[in-house]
Amino acid sequence: MRTRYVTGSPNWIDLGTPDIDRAAAFYQGVFGWDFVSAGPEAGGYGMFRSGGETVAGGMSIAPGEGGPPAWTVYFQSPDAEATAKAVRAAGGTVLSEPMDVFDLGRMALFADPAGAGFATWQPGANKGLDLVDGPNSLTWAELYTPDVDAAVAFYGSVFGMETSTMPMPGNTGTYIMLNPAGQGEEATFGGVVPLDLDPVEAGEGPSWLVYFEVPDTDAAVAAAERLGGTVRLAAMEMEAVGRMAKLADPFGARFAVITSTPPEEAA
Incomplete structure (x- = not known):
């Protein structure tokens, strides 16, 4: 894997968890990551960083909301609405309609026809992960x-x-x-x-x-x-x-x- 910001490449991952503070302590101990909050306006969302570079995102999800604790893979799209339309046409499900994330980009959540969850990220100010295929x-x-x-x-x-x-x-x-x-x-x-x-x-x-x-x-x-x-x-x-x-x-x-x-x- 390389950091290729092209259509269909993984350009983001994030963690949904019941307790982001405890999860951050776990991943800090395993990978040495730091967790940096994106601020109160981001609803508790933040970035996992390694050596100052963003390697993932994460946030707390209330029980019963957003499914079980899990990592989600985001694939790059030039147009989140067009991707949602393509998902439906190919037999998948749109779990969360495309939405703006400030000026950072647009995201949407999907499931493929077998039920595997994934997401898409249409880059804005945030092009995606800083680091892939390196240590941790x-x-x-x-x-x-x-x-x-x-x-x-x-x-x-x-x-x-x-x-x-x-x-x-x-x-x-x-x-x-x-x-x-x-x-x-x-x-x-x-x-x-x-x-x-x-x-x-x-x-x-x-x-x-x-x-x-x-x-x-x-x-x-x-x-x-x-x-x-x-x-x-x-x-x-x-x-x-x-x-x-x-x-x-x-x-x-x-x-x-x-x-x-x-x-x-x-x-």
Whole structure:
């Protein structure tokens, strides 16, 4: 993943949680992030920062409002209204109509036809995340879905996303990877996995999962456990990919961490 501010690329992520202060303490302990409020006019929303660069957003959500605690992936759009129309036309659902966020941009929340939630960000003054693919920042996004072909068709129709493939570890099948239209395979930002092939995710239902690059996966797992998080999948090696683990924060928001194999070693 790279910071590519083009249509269909992930340009923002944020966390909805019952207690942003406690969540911020958790992520500070795992990733070293600081949480900076966007001010009282932002309704409690704020930015997670690493080394002074924004890596995510977050806010408290009252129980029963906005769904369970979760990370949300935002994809760039040049026109949030047009994206909402495309979502409906392709069989998805508009959960929150496009709205202005001050002069920063326009956002909208959606669900794809299988029910996986996602969002769009039409940049204004805020172009998106400052840092991705660096230490303790977003490095990958993975969609778990019951119908890979249908999901690929949906996101292709809405955002123009393109695909490439690679063998799955252990020759267990083919892994579908996504990239923004016209950007080529070097711009891949995520993948699509059949829900029934991953027992860890099968019980959660269709969803997007964010991966954060970390210097040491085992240290991140230990910190998460110490701070009240849950290990959903113990740290494991994936050949030519890296060492990864799946976690949840103390409120149940799911995410993954990975220490990627350097390109020269993966070749």
